[in-house]
Amino acid sequence: MSSFDALVLALRRLPGVGPKSATRMAFHLLQHDREGAELIARALGAAVRDVRHCARCNTFTEAEICLTCLDPERDAAQLCVVETPADQAAVERTGSYKGLYFVLMGRLSPLDGIGPSDIGLERLFDRAGDGEVREVIVATNFTAEGEATAHVLAEGLKSRGLKVTRLARGVPVGSELEHVDLGTIAHALVDRR
Amino acid sequence: MSSFDALVLALRRLPGVGPKSATRMAFHLLQHDREGAELIARALGAAVRDVRHCARCNTFTEAEICLTCLDPERDAAQLCVVETPADQAAVERTGSYKGLYFVLMGRLSPLDGIGPSDIGLERLFDRAGDGEVREVIVATNFTAEGEATAHVLAEGLKSRGLKVTRLARGVPVGSELEHVDLGTIAHALVDRR
Numbered sequence: 001m002s003s004f005d006a007l008v009l010a011l012r013r014l015p016g017v018g019p020k021s022a023t024r025m026a027f028h029l030l031q032h033d034r035e036g037a038e039l040i041a042r043a044l045g046a047a048v049r050d051v052r053h054c055a056r057c058n059t060f061t062e063a064e065i066c067l068t069c070l071d072p073e074r075d076a077a078q079l080c081v082v083e084t085p086a087d088q089a090a091v092e093r094t095g096s097y098k099g100l101y102f103v104l105m106g107r108l109s110p111l112d113g114i115g116p117s118d119i120g121l122e123r124l125f126d127r128a129g130d131g132e133v134r135e136v137i138v139a140t141n142f143t144a145e146g147e148a149t150a151h152v153l154a155e156g157l158k159s160r161g162l163k164v165t166r167l168a169r170g171v172p173v174g175s176e177l178e179h180v181d182l183g184t185i186a187h188a189l190v191d192r193r
Numbered sequence: 194m195s196s197f198d199a200l201v202l203a204l205r206r207l208p209g210v211g212p213k214s215a216t217r218m219a220f221h222l223l224q225h226d227r228e229g230a231e232l233i234a235r236a237l238g239a240a241v242r243d244v245r246h247c248a249r250c251n252t253f254t255e256a257e258i259c260l261t262c263l264d265p266e267r268d269a270a271q272l273c274v275v276e277t278p279a280d281q282a283a284v285e286r287t288g289s290y291k292g293l294y295f296v297l298m299g300r301l302s303p304l305d306g307i308g309p310s311d312i313g314l315e316r317l318f319d320r321a322g323d324g325e326v327r328e329v330i331v332a333t334n335f336t337a338e339g340e341a342t343a344h345v346l347a348e349g350l351k352s353r354g355l356k357v358t359r360l361a362r363g364v365p366v367g368s369e370l371e372h373v374d375l376g377t378i379a380h381a382l383v384d385r386r
Binding site: 002003006009011013014024026029034037039042044045047049062084086 | 199207
């Protein structure tokens with residue numbers, strides 16, 4: 001196989017990249033951006049070598065404990081559980097949460113064979129039972145899998161005597177009722193305040 | 194910047210990849226497919242090191258001259274001009290062309306600042322003037338830019354006394370007239386046989 005074909009095949013390991021996109025990417029890099037190709041190769045090598053999981057919150061970090069977990073300004077009584085580092089970043093951007101996090105690095109998905117041991121469930125239970133955490137805020141996604149994960153989490157955490165809350169469901173800010181789906185409106189009615 | 198963020202930034206050099214896709218790719222590789230990450234890094238390194246342009250047809254190759262150009266079974270009197278190696282592969286798959294190729298590695302695109310010197314125009318004129326080529330088949334894409342490129346090519350080649358032909362425009366095989374665009378039907382009427 002030529003180096004070009006090998007590159008196309010390798011790029012197909014990226015999620016959401018099929019044969020046509022992979023060919024287009026390989027062509028672009030080799031014809032117009034060899035510097036970019038070398039940059040990506042170096043970044044991949046460095047990330048595979050350096051990136052590990054925070055021993056406390058399970059997110060990606062290059063140290064034993066991540067900077068967020070080490071921050072003394074954070075409220076150690078609150079623990080927010082999210083699926084991915086991107087979800088954690090979304091909560092951080094609001095600027096309205098000052099507690100700590102636990103990142104599952106996935107969600108329960110029985111159809112894909114992802115069970116409790118494949119995501120950090122046991123580690124979460126250990127972490128939440130450190131004696132300092134008072135409330136666990138479950139912020140998994142509001143998808144079928146995220147909701148199922150939230151349910152399993154909540155059961156396990158409550159049985160350990162912890163207070164468990166869930167992000168509120170409701171009408172998104174800035175949206176018109178006419179264009180909001182029925183399930184969301186129904187939940188917003190039930191949770192009205 | 195963390196190695197993770199550096200990886201996200203590097204992946205955005207890929208065409209068609211924005212911040213969200215890049216984050217998803219980085220997460221997938223580091224969480225689920227570190228072997229894939231290393232594979233891609235190695236393939237990029239090898240391709241940047243080994244892939245060059247064929248001295249005759251300008252396509253990607255790892256040798257001085259590519260295998261197609263070296264094939265003695267090929268008819269050296271016909272030269273098919275395409276924009277990219279993917280287009281060359283599409284013509285090859287038909288199995289109905291036995292001549293040689295020239296790959297422009299791009300198209301004229303004044304709006305993007307891509308002029309005659311940015312694609313292999315002068316090299317094509319040299320190649321087509323080797324004394325063996327009798328007919329140049331222009332197989333650039335049937336887009337505005339591909340047609341403009343074809344026009345400039347044809348002018349240059351004809352002024353050098355070469356016979357220039359263009360792939361036929363017409364109704365695609367298997368399509369219903371009802372669903373074919375007007376421009377295509379108009380061309381098919383003019384070029385009827």
